[in-house]
Every structure is written in C-alpha cells, then in structure tokens.
Amino acid sequence: MTENNPQRIGVGLISAGWMGRLHSRAYLAIPDKYADWRLRPDLVIVADPVAENTAAAQRQFGYREATADYRDVLAHPGVDAVSICAPNFLHRDFAVAAAKAGKPFWIEKPMGVTAAEAADVVAAADAAGLVTGVGFSYRHAPAIEYAQRLIRQGALGRVTNVHCKLNADYSADPRGPRTWRFERAKAGSGVLGDLLSHGFDLAQYLVGAPVAAVCALTETFIAQRPLAGEGTGHNVAVSDDAPLAPVENEDYAAVLARFGGGVVGTFESTRVGIGARCDYGIEVHGTEGALRWNFERMNELEVCAAPGARDYGYTRRLADAQFGDFARFQPGAGMGLSFDDLKVIEGARFVRSVATGQQLSASVADALATARIVAAALASQANGAWEAVAPAVGRTTFNR
Ligand SMILES: NC(=O)c1ccc[n+]([C@@H]2O[C@H](COP(=O)([O-])OP(=O)(O)OC[C@H]3O[C@@H](n4cnc5c(N)ncnc54)[C@H](O)[C@@H]3O)[C@@H](O)[C@H]2O)c1
Structure with a gap:
C-alpha cells in the first residue's frame, strides 16, 4: 500500500444466497464508507452449486470468476479473505478447510450445527493463527x-x-x-x-x-x-x-x-x-x-x-x-x-482485521x-x- 494506493484484499465468496449477496455489497461499500482505512476489497471468485446464483453474483457485484466448488475459492492465489455464507451444516467443513488453506474468513452464524462443530472451527483458526469475522449483525449498530x-x-x-x-x-x-x-x-x-x-x-x-x-x-x-x-x-x-x-x-x-x-x-x-x-x-x-x-x-x-x-x-x-x-x-x-449498513460495519472490521492482523471484528x-x-x-x-x-x-x- 502507498499513500495513493489502497491495500487490495482479494475476496472469495462461498455461497451466494441472501447473506452472500449482503457480504458482497458490504465489501463494495467499504472503500467509500471507510475511505480513510485505505482498503480495497477486490471481488475475485464466487462459489455456489446453483449456477444462477453465481451468475447473478458476477453480474451484480463483479466477481471475475465463478465455480460450483468452494475448494476453488480456497485454492485461488488471488484470494486473501473468504466469506462463508452457506447453510449452517456446511459451515464447519468450509471454515476448517479455509483455516487449513491459511485464508482468514468471515463466517455467518450459527457457526455449525453443534457447539462441537463450532469448537472445531476455533481450533482450526487458532492453529493457523488467523483473524476471523462472524455475522453478529447487531453488536456494531x-x-x-x-x-x-x-x-x-x-x-x-x-x-x-x-x-x-x-x-x-x-x-x-x-x-x-x-x-x-x-x-x-x-x-x-x-x-x-x-x-x-x-x-x-x-x-x-x-x-x-x-x-x-x-x-x-x-x-x-x-x-x-x-x-x-x-x-x-x-x-x-x-x-x-x-x-x-x-x-x-x-x-x-x-x-x-x-x-x-x-x-x-x-x-x-x-x-x-x-x-x-x-x-x-x-x-x-x-x-x-x-x-x-x-x-x-x-x-x-x-x-x-x-x-x-x-x-x-x-x-x-x-x-x-x-x-x-x-x-x-x-x-x-x-x-x-x-440493516445492510450494519453489514458494512461488520465487513469493514473484518477486512481491517485481515489487513492489520489484529482481531477487530x-x-x-x-x-x-x-x-x-x-x-x-x-x-x-x-x-x-x-x-x-x-x-x-x-x-x-x-x-x-
Ligand atoms: N447475520 C444475519 O443477520 C443473518 C441473516 C440471515 C442468515 N444468516 C446466516 O447466513 C447463512 C446463510 O443464510 P442465507 O439466508 O443466506 O441462506 P440462503 O438459503 O439464502 O443461501 C444459502 C446459499 O448456499 C448455497 N449452497 C448450498 N450448498 C452449497 C455448497 N455445497 N457450496 C456452496 N454454496 C452452497 C445455496 O445455493 C444458497 O445460494 C446461515 O448460516 C444463516 O443462519 C445470518
């Protein structure tokens, strides 16, 4: 990052349903609402098994690539941070895989279907030394x-x-x-x-x-x-x-x-x-x-x-x-x-956590x-x- 060049954060989105779309809108709003933080989320790749959803995400938010397989997002060299917006039963596996791939992630709540699954996610993120974000939309109102x-x-x-x-x-x-x-x-x-x-x-x-x-x-x-x-x-x-x-x-x-x-x-x-x-x-x-x-x-x-x-x-x-x-x-x-603005606040804290290595979200x-x-x-x-x-x-x- 230089004085005039905001820091680019390559973003991969897993699941382009309601929350996936909301995370995408939040990333796009950050350079405007948090201009002084000089961060530029760059929407790289979206994964969803429903082709209609990835096509819409590409059209509406500008993701350059699309895939049906979340593993393509985690393996992508241009991705620095990942949003996980899948139904709950997929959260554990996606988050543990993201941690193993060394990608900080912003995950929706609840983080899995049981507390044991949530504990697996914490163990994986801690082992990888990653900052994370969670979709607790109301605490930053x-x-x-x-x-x-x-x-x-x-x-x-x-x-x-x-x-x-x-x-x-x-x-x-x-x-x-x-x-x-x-x-x-x-x-x-x-x-x-x-x-x-x-x-x-x-x-x-x-x-x-x-x-x-x-x-x-x-x-x-x-x-x-x-x-x-x-x-x-x-x-x-x-x-x-x-x-x-x-x-x-x-x-x-x-x-x-x-x-x-x-x-x-x-x-x-x-x-x-x-x-x-x-x-x-x-x-x-x-x-x-x-x-x-x-x-x-x-x-x-x-x-x-x-x-x-x-x-x-x-x-x-x-x-x-x-x-x-x-x-x-x-x-x-x-x-x-x-409500969408609350997601921008949440996303900004996550992206700043990724940029600084400090757990702000x-x-x-x-x-x-x-x-x-x-x-x-x-x-x-x-x-x-x-x-x-x-x-x-x-x-x-x-x-x-
Ligand atoms: N923070 C909040 O206020 C808030 C609000 C709503 C939902 N949520 C949470 O967000 C998560 C998603 O909810 P939603 O309402 O966006 O659901 P949704 O049903 O709108 O979207 C789920 C998406 O996941 C996709 N998907 C299914 N299988 C997949 C796979 N194998 N790989 C990748 N994508 C897959 C679906 O195709 C769909 O696009 C849930 O955990 C929910 O609890 C949080």
Whole structure:
C-alpha cells in the first residue's frame, strides 16, 4: 500500500444466497464508507452449486470468476479473505478447510450445527493463527456501540439484569416453506441458533461477561410444513400440492440466564410470532440507570437515569456522530442507517482485521461462546434443570 494506493484484499465468496449477496455489497461499500482505512476489497471468485446464483453474483457485484466448488475459492492465489455464507451444516467443513488453506474468513452464524462443530472451527483458526469475522449483525449498530460505552463508563451503575428478545414472524405462515432452516441435520437448533445466537452475543457484548448457566424451554408450534421448491433464503417457492414434512427444531425458546459477575437475564425468541416483524431488542438495567434498544427503531436509544433525576423517565436519543460508526454513513444527526449498513460495519472490521492482523471484528471464539449457550439451553430443555455453559475459549472480543 502507498499513500495513493489502497491495500487490495482479494475476496472469495462461498455461497451466494441472501447473506452472500449482503457480504458482497458490504465489501463494495467499504472503500467509500471507510475511505480513510485505505482498503480495497477486490471481488475475485464466487462459489455456489446453483449456477444462477453465481451468475447473478458476477453480474451484480463483479466477481471475475465463478465455480460450483468452494475448494476453488480456497485454492485461488488471488484470494486473501473468504466469506462463508452457506447453510449452517456446511459451515464447519468450509471454515476448517479455509483455516487449513491459511485464508482468514468471515463466517455467518450459527457457526455449525453443534457447539462441537463450532469448537472445531476455533481450533482450526487458532492453529493457523488467523483473524476471523462472524455475522453478529447487531453488536456494531451505532446505538448499541453508544450503549456499550455508557455501560462501560458506569452510567447505569452496576448492571443487574438484562432482557433480550428476538421475535420474528418470518415463519408465522404454516404454509411457509420447510427450508433447510427447519431440518436438524442442516440447521441444528431452530430459533436458539438462528436468532438467539445474535441475542446471546449482543447481551454478552453489552454486559461484558459470559453467560455462565441457563434454564430453558423450547416449543415447536407448527409441527409440519410444505416441502420447499426452488429458491434461497426465506424466498422459496411452495406449490399448493407440496407434501408436508416435519419441523425438526424449535419455533420458540425462553431462556433464564446467569452471567459471570452476578448479572441475570431473560431471553425470548420466536420465528412464528404474529405481528413481530423484526422485534429484536435488548434492555439493560443497572443500579443507577437503564437503557433499551430495538432493531425496528435501530437508530434510537432510550436511556433512563435513576429515580430522583430531573425529568425521570426514558429519554429517546436519536443516533448522531457520537454513536459508533454513524458519521461514516450519514452527515446529519437523526438520519437513518439500514440493516445492510450494519453489514458494512461488520465487513469493514473484518477486512481491517485481515489487513492489520489484529482481531477487530467479532471472532469465531465469540461464535463458539454463543454455540455453547445454545448447547446448554438444549440440554436444559431436555432435562428440565439448570445447565452450566462451557467456558468461552480463544480470542473472544465480547469481553474486551
Ligand atoms: N447475520 C444475519 O443477520 C443473518 C441473516 C440471515 C442468515 N444468516 C446466516 O447466513 C447463512 C446463510 O443464510 P442465507 O439466508 O443466506 O441462506 P440462503 O438459503 O439464502 O443461501 C444459502 C446459499 O448456499 C448455497 N449452497 C448450498 N450448498 C452449497 C455448497 N455445497 N457450496 C456452496 N454454496 C452452497 C445455496 O445455493 C444458497 O445460494 C446461515 O448460516 C444463516 O443462519 C445470518
């Protein structure tokens, strides 16, 4: 890199579905939004067994090469960093192979279908000495970064309890397709891994301590769904006469949690909640204040000082330049960022981690930490008892 020449980072994309497209858009936005970092992701090669998806990725994002085989991405000499955006059951093998090929990777959550698979990924990345990134989309929302700063500065006093919800209606329609997300072998758990992995990371990031023990219940409200036809993500066709197949993982989970350091918390998630569009939120309560945030209004943070303060009650703060990376996206206070912008922030941290060798983004160790909470919650659901969460290992960043 010279003064005028940004550092090129050759990018290979594995899986060009919803998240693959989003990672691609994020890479392309980095030289604009993070111009001062002088990094230039160069989209080299995309892999997906669905030719239509690679063709679209080439057309829309400019990948120069395409393949059906992810190994071509890992073997490519022009690739410095890899995005892994496959269905969950492929994550372990793809990530371990990326680590063995010496390629830093940005992987979607959950990182495999079990905590054991996630542990394999951490071991492989650590053995190769790689920086990594994980798709915890919400922890770098500017309002969350501001909330974390308030908490670390002691604005809430001693944090006592957290309430976190990730309630969605994306599968509320019983005629909605039975995609890979509903199969245990392909997805692992249901909402615990799909949605609450975000919530566990968010809570650990704000509290700054790991979840140590959980007591959970889960429920599957829609027991069967029509088999999916063509397509990706949630946008999959279903024919009227499609046969029904069982839903193999949970639609709903409720989790009581004890964090290290004495904080307690409650978590709730549904994917079939009528009316809950993206009702993803967190409340943090302390001895001297409280705050709350919801993704549906993600550019706002509500903060409340302790009783006795003047104008006691929640005050709504709109995002401005004091909020995380807000000013990189908008010049004026109160203007909005989008979900896709959160992915740009996440991608920028990953690419900068690759360029500097420092772990600046959420890491595979953070993803393993959430996978271990999911595993403990599933064990608790099965035996009806509190379950200890296996301790986090490796280069976690939530507790920095
Ligand atoms: N961070 C977030 O907020 C967020 C949101 C949605 C999904 N996700 C995660 O992203 C991952 C992908 O989800 P999605 O919604 O993009 O799924 P998707 O179904 O839209 O895309 C999956 C893609 O993987 C491809 N694929 C299948 N087999 C493959 C193989 N052998 N090699 C390469 N590619 C293969 C499919 O053809 C498809 O293009 C999942 O782990 C999911 O949990 C994260």
